[in-house]
Amino acid sequence: MDLWGDVVELAEKYDVAIIGAGVIGLFTAYLLLEKRLSVVVVEKNSRPGQEASTRNANVIHVVQTPFNSLKSRLCIEGNILHKRYSEIIGYRLEPLDTLLVTRGMKGAVIGRIAYWLLKRYRNWGFKVEKLSRQKIREVEPLISRDVDYAVLVGGYGIVDSRELVDKLEKTARSLGASFMYNNEVDRVEVDRSSRIRLGTKQGGEILAKYVVNSAGLYADRVAGLFGDKYSIKPVKGVMALYRDIRVENIIASAIVAGRKKTKGGGIIPQLDGRVLLGPTYEEASSRSDYYYTRESLRALEEKFRPLLRDDMGEPVEVVVGLRATTSWRDYIIEYSRAVGPRVVHLVGIESPGLTAAPAIAEKVVYMLLGDT
Ligand SMILES: Cc1cc2nc3c(=O)[nH]c(=O)nc-3n(C[C@H](O)[C@H](O)[C@H](O)COP(=O)(O)OP(=O)(O)OC[C@H]3O[C@@H](n4cnc5c(N)ncnc54)[C@H](O)[C@@H]3O)c2cc1C
Known part of the structure; x- marks a missing residue:
């Protein structure tokens, strides 16, 4: 042309x-x-x-909330296209599942609502399965004994960005x-x-x-x-990488509420064998504010530590990214x-x-x- x-x-x-x-x-x-x-x-x-x-978590998601948004539609399409382009362009894309987990009575109610909501969108092509206590441990042996409810969502992927x-x-x-x-x-x-x-x-x-x-x-x-x-408006995401934990799936809490700083995020296995915790969700002071504090790392640990059985050890690297958000x-x-x-x-x-x-x-x- x-x-x-x-x-x-x-x-x-x-x-x-x-x-x-x-x-x-x-x-x-x-x-x-x-x-x-x-x-x-x-x-x-x-x-x-x-x-x-x-400077991101390397996850190829299956869907995004709100489900009727443009970003959700492009996320679903992008998930499918990555399978094709990873082969043509030659970047690695490993499939994996996400466990949406909860603890306690209140958690189980929220977990059931999450399951019901996700089931409604199953025709978008991803697997949604409710796991028994025993199955949770079979799927993810290192999960904490306190986790008593989990929804498995299939179709995720991990890349090295x-x-x-x-x-x-x-x-x-x-x-x-x-x-x-x-x-x-x-x-x-x-x-x-x-x-x-x-x-x-x-x-x-x-x-x-x-x-x-x-x-x-x-x-x-x-x-x-x-x-x-x-x-x-830039919004900061702090992510900590660990070498001493091993998980097979993305583990995320179904309870989104809590401290605003730690809303969302997960325990995310990376292609290089390390495990990423995060990201946080924090106000950034400028478009070059790539700094993190001990408090951000503590917030990550407080949120994710209770979901695992073993000690996590110390992070080997911390990565900070800035989200380009608009109102x-x-x-x-x-x-x-x-x-x-x-x-x-x-x-x-x-x-x-x-x-x-x-x-x-x-x-x-x-x-x-x-x-x-
Ligand atoms: C903490 C964090 C975690 C995330 N995790 C995930 C995840 O797991 N999965 C997922 O799907 N998404 C994730 N994202 C989102 C994803 O990383 C971004 O949406 C995506 O990388 C945006 O790409 P981009 O090309 O628009 O932006 P960028 O990568 O920022 O690229 C924009 C480029 O424009 C250049 N530029 C700017 N101004 C000029 C100029 N005037 N002249 C020339 N060049 C200019 C910049 O230098 C930059 O290189 C995450 C984001 C963050 C911050």
Whole structure:
């Protein structure tokens, strides 16, 4: 496909410029290259995926609440697409189940409600099973004796997001993508012929027919360069990695209530044999607040320690990620109001963005090119 014809210009020109080399920008680049478009990915860091795309829990989810949200639909689609793309692109994807566990009488009531709710969505293709006390221990021998109710939800997966990002970048490169690292987009001009000129702080100049804003935490600022208004609030997630525990499944508490800081999260086996606890859910003071406190680690331990029989030992690594949340609390995937359908903004791509990434990318390609 040649979208440029005979236009003469000194700046590098591309069919599509993608701002941000996270998992969303890279999947989008890959799918556009498959359509034989020329693609440049502009990234302010020196490598791909230095932000949320490698500072996450590595889980490929099956569904997301609220069930009727855009993020839930793209999560379900993304879960299926990862199976296909992991084979084509060559990143590891290990299947695993989640045990939604509870303790005590109150817990059992909540567990039964969770089971009933999930059963209603079983036709989305994942297994939901209520486990007896004995079966819980067969499935997960290291679970605490206090856990007396569990719902098993099948269809989850685990990836190594660093491997996924690197393989995607390599594949996109082999298909002809250009990458401009250490280049932060800080200027946008749209001329009358609808060409879009992007300028970077470091002096880079690009001309593109289409632009995809997949700038993660900064997608609101990038949208602002086009004249569009959004507001992102970073929310911190602290995750602790342990070497001395072994679990076969993701273990999550069905009781979501409790301290806001520890809402959600789980005990999550990783591909490298370590086990991740978390993430927490904490206010971040800025978009570069990657700091954690002892209190965050203590909160994780207090929440998850009672679910296991053995001692967890000390964490061997702590990873902090920042979620790009908006007050809308769902994904915003739309054309620029100021510029029109040549620019697509992706705003508020928080969890499960790693799962939804291939489905988001397919949606963006469709928005730009239709059914070509
Ligand atoms: C703690 C935590 C745990 C999570 N766990 C999971 C999970 O287990 N499963 C799941 O499915 N999802 C999870 N997520 C969500 C998932 O990680 C994100 O939704 C996903 O990585 C978002 O990808 P992205 O490409 O939009 O953003 P990013 O990875 O942040 O990429 C955006 C890129 O844009 C670049 N950029 C920004 N501004 C500019 C500019 N002006 N010019 C050039 N480049 C720019 C940035 O440097 C960055 O590299 C988690 C997130 C967090 C924070």
